[in-house]
Amino acid sequence: MNGSKELNRRDFIKISSLFLAGTAAMSTMTTKAFSGGNSAHAEEGGREEQVVHSLCEHCFWRCGIAAHVRNGTIYKITGSKYHPLSNGKLCPRGTGGIGQIYDPDRLAHPLIRETKGGKSTFRKATWDEAISFTAEKLFAIKEKYGPEAIAMLHHGYGYTFFKKMLMSFGVNKFSKPSFDFCCGPRHQGYTLTYGHGAGTPEGIDIINSKYILFFGAHFGENMHNTAVQEISEGIRRGLRIVVFDPRFSTLAGKADKWLPIKPGTDIAMLQALTNVLITENLYDREFVAEYTIGFEELRSEIEKMTPEKASVITDISADDIREIARTFAHHAPAAAVHPGRRTQWYGDGTQRSRSMAILNALVGNYKMKGGMVKYEKFKMPKGETHHYPEFHKKIWSKYPLFVKGKPENSIASHEVIEQTLDERIKAWLVYGVNVPETITLGRKIALEAINKVDFLVAVDTLPMEVTGYADVVLPECTYLERYDDLDKGRPYRTPYVALRQPVVEPMYDSKPGNQIAAMLANKLGLQGVFEEDVETYLDKKLKKAGSSLAEVKKTGVLLGKPTDLYRKPDKKLTFKTPSGKIELASSQLREAGFDAVPRYIRHPEPPQGFYRMLTGRKPMLTFGRTANNRFLNELPTAKENEVWVNTHVARKHSLDHGEYVRLKNQAGVVSEFPIKVKVTERIRQDAVYMVHGYGHNYKKLQWAYGKGASHNELVSDTEVDKAIGAVGFQNNFVTFIKEA
Ligand SMILES: Nc1nc2c(c(=O)[nH]1)N[C@H]1C(S)=C(S)[C@@H](COP(=O)(O)OP(=O)(O)OC[C@H]3O[C@@H](n4cnc5c(=O)[nH]c(N)nc54)[C@H](O)[C@@H]3O)O[C@H]1N2
Ligand SMILES: Nc1nc2c(c(=O)[nH]1)N[C@H]1C(S)=C(S)[C@@H](COP(=O)(O)OP(=O)(O)OC[C@H]3O[C@@H](n4cnc5c(=O)[nH]c(N)nc54)[C@H](O)[C@@H]3O)O[C@H]1N2
Ligand code: SF4
Ligand SMILES: [Mo]
Numbered sequence: 001m002n003g004s005k006e007l008n009r010r011d012f013i014k015i016s017s018l019f020l021a022g023t024a025a026m027s028t029m030t031t032k033a034f035s036g037g038n039s040a041h042a043e044e045g046g047r048e049e050q051v052v053h054s055l056c057e058h059c060f061w062r063c064g065i066a067a068h069v070r071n072g073t074i075y076k077i078t079g080s081k082y083h084p085l086s087n088g089k090l091c092p093r094g095t096g097g098i099g100q101i102y103d104p105d106r107l108a109h110p111l112i113r114e115t116k117g118g119k120s121t122f123r124k125a126t127w128d129e130a131i132s133f134t135a136e137k138l139f140a141i142k143e144k145y146g147p148e149a150i151a152m153l154h155h156g157y158g159y160t161f162f163k164k165m166l167m168s169f170g171v172n173k174f175s176k177p178s179f180d181f182c183c184g185p186r187h188q189g190y191t192l193t194y195g196h197g198a199g200t201p202e203g204i205d206i207i208n209s210k211y212i213l214f215f216g217a218h219f220g221e222n223m224h225n226t227a228v229q230e231i232s233e234g235i236r237r238g239l240r241i242v243v244f245d246p247r248f249s250t251l252a253g254k255a256d257k258w259l260p261i262k263p264g265t266d267i268a269m270l271q272a273l274t275n276v277l278i279t280e281n282l283y284d285r286e287f288v289a290e291y292t293i294g295f296e297e298l299r300s301e302i303e304k305m306t307p308e309k310a311s312v313i314t315d316i317s318a319d320d321i322r323e324i325a326r327t328f329a330h331h332a333p334a335a336a337v338h339p340g341r342r343t344q345w346y347g348d349g350t351q352r353s354r355s356m357a358i359l360n361a362l363v364g365n366y367k368m369k370g371g372m373v374k375y376e377k378f379k380m381p382k383g384e385t386h387h388y389p390e391f392h393k394k395i396w397s398k399y400p401l402f403v404k405g406k407p408e409n410s411i412a413s414h415e416v417i418e419q420t421l422d423e424r425i426k427a428w429l430v431y432g433v434n435v436p437e438t439i440t441l442g443r444k445i446a447l448e449a450i451n452k453v454d455f456l457v458a459v460d461t462l463p464m465e466v467t468g469y470a471d472v473v474l475p476e477c478t479y480l481e482r483y484d485d486l487d488k489g490r491p492y493r494t495p496y497v498a499l500r501q502p503v504v505e506p507m508y509d510s511k512p513g514n515q516i517a518a519m520l521a522n523k524l525g526l527q528g529v530f531e532e533d534v535e536t537y538l539d540k541k542l543k544k545a546g547s548s549l550a551e552v553k554k555t556g557v558l559l560g561k562p563t564d565l566y567r568k569p570d571k572k573l574t575f576k577t578p579s580g581k582i583e584l585a586s587s588q589l590r591e592a593g594f595d596a597v598p599r600y601i602r603h604p605e606p607p608q609g610f611y612r613m614l615t616g617r618k619p620m621l622t623f624g625r626t627a628n629n630r631f632l633n634e635l636p637t638a639k640e641n642e643v644w645v646n647t648h649v650a651r652k653h654s655l656d657h658g659e660y661v662r663l664k665n666q667a668g669v670v671s672e673f674p675i676k677v678k679v680t681e682r683i684r685q686d687a688v689y690m691v692h693g694y695g696h697n698y699k700k701l702q703w704a705y706g707k708g709a710s711h712n713e714l715v716s717d718t719e720v721d722k723a724i725g726a727v728g729f730q731n732n733f734v735t736f737i738k739e740a
Helices: 003-009 094-101 127-145 159-168 177-194 225-236 266-279 285-291 295-302 307-314 318-331 349-362 413-421 443-452 513-523 534-544 549-555 587-591 647-652
Strands: 040-044 047-055 064-070 073-079 111-116 119-124 150-154 173-175 211-215 240-244 257-259 335-338 427-431 455-460 472-475 496-498 557-559 611-616 642-646 660-665 675-680 687-691 733-738
Touching: 047 549, 064 094, 073 094, 111 127, 127 150, 127 427, 127 455, 127 472, 127 513, 150 159, 150 413, 159 427, 159 513, 173 177, 173 413, 177 349, 177 413, 211 266, 211 318, 211 349, 240 318, 257 318, 266 295, 266 307, 266 318, 266 349, 285 349, 307 318, 318 335, 335 349, 413 443, 534 549, 549 557, 642 647, 647 675
Parallel strands: 150 173, 150 427, 211 240, 211 335, 240 257, 427 455, 455 472, 611 687, 642 675
Antiparallel strands: 040 047, 047 064, 064 073, 111 119, 111 472, 496 557, 611 733, 642 687, 660 675, 660 733
16 A cells, blocks of 8 residues: 555544443443452441552553552552552552543543545444454565564553564564653663663662762652652752752752753763863772773863863853762762663763763762662563564664663664654554654654554553554553553562552453453464463462462562662672673774764754753653543643743743743744743743643543643654664754734
């Protein structure tokens, strides 16, 4: 099929209200409590009360939750006291799961696109029809073009079953937007330097630290539960923090110093801090000599970046730079630079992340109390390994330093878009990725690719924008209604594995991912891939680890031995880099033709009358995951995003606090919806700020539709990090169009 014909076929279609859960569902909110549950029961006021321990899915952090059920209805979600990442507490989003499970806009039935007389509609299908149709299409595409013509885009823990199914089918193009549009640079930056990633939770001993530098990373708005708890506890114990951010963030409000750095100049700042450490002899000479390579190369690169020079570039005084470097060294090794998470900012995120990693290395804080640590994972005995076709080992990414050895991430998501536009990829299975708002090449390019792909199957819980473009929509039940694969656990102070288990039975005609993937596997002739039901599968895994499903269902977690965090004087450190040392100058970057030590490069300046568009998070929202959540949306500050405009800029453009404007970017794209102006001194004059995840244009999302403006819509220019393929989008600029 050719692209231009596709354009019509792939038109967005509105899902009829008949196929959504519907308002009727609100009155019949009561669901059946999951009968297989082995959870705490209690009688409260004569009514049956049940508490089920499971896992949050409102962001990737995966905290442990305690879901409280009364008469078959979940009425409250609190933090699990057993789960190391929750420690009895949740972030505001985590408590809002009730708004997701009982959302009347939920997808209730499988849907198949039908086109008659040039007009597309969705028709309600049985599961068998939808699965058979999907299997036929995937089979035909594989026959004709090979398995490399099929790609999976995924985010969220339920993807594992689909990965297993597709890998068994020979597919190996798996892509995580949460890598190349998000934390890829810091993962690879740290890996190139230390031989391991920065970690989730990040390997910083926050509670015992005395001094931490944050670049951007805006905890308090970015609500990583465990990290926010550690920062509060750290501050209680005397931690001082420094925040480099063009905007006075919530975290800046807790800081010793807020440095409103000129956006895009962080590498110059990091080089200047390095310069002070080295020229004033404040670094840990012994540690550097024993455990690092490339010091001389680093020294000759940063020599030129004096605090005076950096001051001109970054807009931060040389005195401040000197003072911060000295205080950092004074508190070391109980001092650290936090790696942040979303680090793809300007296409040079790998080098920026390396600059941070290098500062940590210079003060010798590795495995020291209050410094950088390497949390351990739960040691799970090896399960039976499923034998996939050889093909799956291939890495498809063209970027030389793209992540290796992770079959779930074999190609960058923007490469999936590229390969779809040039017709190498013909089919997508999209699991939990709202493509038009997520693909940071901008909404326009995302839609071009959607128009081009021959077959799109979306597995989702809500009628998000992506589902309107799908050929088949498979309604997954929410995380509160299903088992997922065992959570291998995040490396943390106490390693653990955790269980997602159903709190109530799936509502409507939705199904758990594990069943959907198994049905597809059967239809694709892959019998035996999912041999047993999910409970047997989980039980076997847990028995290998010396426990059982019945046991772990009680608390939702199985705990390991606490991580041995700190260096032992008699034990040498080893690093999994090519040299076995911390690579201040990276041999892998050099070999691949890149700068071995980070170098500052200038980024484009805003055109006259335009302002750099910066973005971040709000406590109550995780993009598509919560945008339609009417309970989380209740607060006026959560309902919509605002554009933060400096007071002087507002005056220049005659903007009033609270008025609505449209934003126009440097390419002439105007926001579909108006956005409220927040006039504030809390942002620099060369930038504006708006939270990502608003401005949804799908009318079926009754609480999200038209609330605020979309960030992704205003992205037209991107810079790809040529080492690892991450996509930076902060060189976009906007101006204001006043509403008539
Ligand atoms: N409540 C909530 N929490 C979330 C999410 C959510 O949607 N809601 N999303 C999660 C996800 S997926 C991610 S990736 C993380 C992201 O969370 P972080 O990693 O903390 O995100 P950043 O992009 O570092 O933070 C944005 C901040 O960087 C500042 N900034 C922008 N440009 C520059 C610059 O050039 N230099 C400096 N120094 N600062 C700059 C912005 O003003 C803003 O305050 O948050 C996670 N946590
Ligand atoms: N312009 C712009 N683009 C960005 C960013 C930005 O700041 N600006 N941030 C980037 C970052 S840091 C990240 S991590 C990515 C995140 O990008 P995405 O992962 O796409 O984020 P969400 O919008 O949360 O999309 C989640 C989708 O999953 C669906 N979903 C929720 N729960 C379930 C479930 O249980 N099962 C299934 N099958 N689906 C479910 C939701 O309905 C929604 O369609 O976006 C990136 N893109
Ligand atoms: S940080 Fe918040 S949204 Fe994310 S998993 Fe934890 S409780 Fe859920
Ligand atoms: Mo992210």
